[in-house]
Amino acid sequence: MSIILTTFTPASASYSQFGSISLIHGMPNGAMIFTHDGARTATPSCATGATATRWAINATTDGGKLQASMLLSAYALNKKIVVLGTGTCSAWGDTETVDYIIIE
Numbered sequence: 001m002s003i004i005l006t007t008f009t010p011a012s013a014s015y016s017q018f019g020s021i022s023l024i025h026g027m028p029n030g031a032m033i034f035t036h037d038g039a040r041t042a043t044p045s046c047a048t049g050a051t052a053t054r055w056a057i058n059a060t061t062d063g064g065k066l067q068a069s070m071l072l073s074a075y076a077l078n079k080k081i082v083v084l085g086t087g088t089c090s091a092w093g094d095t096e097t098v099d100y101i102i103i104e
Contacts, residue, residue, distance in 0.1 A: 067100070085098060
């Protein structure tokens, strides 16, 4: 009997340094898109060019609702945030989906 091992390499997730939030959009599918000016590592291939400074939250889930609440609170209080992505554009097709947010 032989065993075949395979490896899987997920899309490359990006992350940002502390930065400010701007241009918050509520999309019809329940996604919340925002722009962030913190220095960012390379974005996944689904989020390049004009969308490279944007992030998306799936606000239809409990976790996404928490992230959206945190984001809006940070924005209202003029706090800087760090964003870590999932390496995918599952919440909005050309914008990396947020994995988690850290508020300063």
